[in-house]
Amino acid sequence: MLSIAVTGAAGRMGGRLIAAVQESTGLRLGAAIERPGHPALGQDAGTLAGCGPLHIPLTDDLAAALRHCDILIDFTFPAVTLENARVCAAAGKKMVIGSTGFSPAQRDELATIMRDSALVLAPNMSVGVNACFKLLKEAAAILGNGFDVEIVELHHNKKKDAPSGTAVRMGEVVAEALGRDYNQVANYHREGLCGERSHEEIGMQTVRGGDIVGEHTVYFIGMGERIEISHRAMSRDMFARGAARACLWLSDKERGFYDMQDVLGLR
Numbered sequence: 001m002l003s004i005a006v007t008g009a010a011g012r013m014g015g016r017l018i019a020a021v022q023e024s025t026g027l028r029l030g031a032a033i034e035r036p037g038h039p040a041l042g043q044d045a046g047t048l049a050g051c052g053p054l055h056i057p058l059t060d061d062l063a064a065a066l067r068h069c070d071i072l073i074d075f076t077f078p079a080v081t082l083e084n085a086r087v088c089a090a091a092g093k094k095m096v097i098g099s100t101g102f103s104p105a106q107r108d109e110l111a112t113i114m115r116d117s118a119l120v121l122a123p124n125m126s127v128g129v130n131a132c133f134k135l136l137k138e139a140a141a142i143l144g145n146g147f148d149v150e151i152v153e154l155h156h157n158k159k160k161d162a163p164s165g166t167a168v169r170m171g172e173v174v175a176e177a178l179g180r181d182y183n184q185v186a187n188y189h190r191e192g193l194c195g196e197r198s199h200e201e202i203g204m205q206t207v208r209g210g211d212i213v214g215e216h217t218v219y220f221i222g223m224g225e226r227i228e229i230s231h232r233a234m235s236r237d238m239f240a241r242g243a244a245r246a247c248l249w250l251s252d253k254e255r256g257f258y259d260m261q262d263v264l265g266l267r
């Protein structure tokens, strides 16, 4: 039985992660961690998550919590994740990371911090989105340069990063399949007399509002026809189940930097 710690335990994903861990054969919640000063510190993690009392109070002491845990699931924010990775690395623990919005430098820093351990980092842990990554690669390879690519993502009004990590990964997948450098061709902004669309660019559009869990559409727009590949998340539970699955997959890995494509055998 693997003992799992969850950071961001009182957050939107935190509760779903605690429930998913408890529902997974082979996993049990070992600790639930929140930021210092969080009003829910001391409350029972299971009760907070809506899955009944687990007699595990929320703590802000990650180092102490990790002593009796095997893997940390972290869905917080990049700067927090990097701090937590330092604590995990010092304790020789593995990580499953769902936080999004890492800069390339932060991603490199994460790899350096965790170089002697094992981690899964993925902007989206749902099976459906990971299947979409494969479909996008194939669609882009078939359609080639004859179609303009635009990506639109919709999320709730509390989301802090934009575009979503999933949208960026979709852009990267398509760009790579078309032999382009995503960082050179991503266009995040059109306003005023901005000129005709260039052939190579990949438009990235962001919508924020209400309680939208997460929706992504990649448009391949040709002359007289259009293909749309869409994914709509109806709840956060499948992200959480993906993270639990990643923990089980990681259990026999000593070291390495992986993502959900590895976990799901989609490489």
Ligand SMILES: NC(=O)C1=CN([C@@H]2O[C@H](COP(=O)(O)OP(=O)(O)OC[C@H]3O[C@@H](n4cnc5c(N)ncnc54)[C@H](O)[C@@H]3O)[C@@H](O)[C@H]2O)C=CC1
Pocket (backbone or CB within 6 Å): 007, 008, 009, 010, 011, 012, 013, 014, 033, 034, 035, 036, 038, 075, 076, 077, 078, 080, 097, 098, 099, 100, 101, 122, 123, 124, 125, 126, 161, 165, 239
């Ligand atoms: N990879 C995936 O499948 C998914 C990734 N995400 C990402 O997960 C992240 C979190 O999303 P939400 O749960 O919606 O945000 P949220 O704001 O509801 O939760 C984040 C939690 O982290 C806590 N936190 C902040 N500092 C902390 C610290 N030092 N130690 C422990 N906890 C700390 C906050 O108090 C908060 O409760 C975002 O980056 C989001 O994009 C969200 C859904 C799916």
Ligand SMILES: O=C(O)C1=N[C@H](C(=O)O)C[C@H](O)C1
Pocket (backbone or CB within 6 Å): 100, 123, 124, 155, 159, 160, 163, 164, 165, 166, 167, 213, 214, 215
């Ligand atoms: O912040 C969220 O909510 C989500 N974030 C992830 C992302 O940025 O791609 C995944 C999911 O769409 C929900």
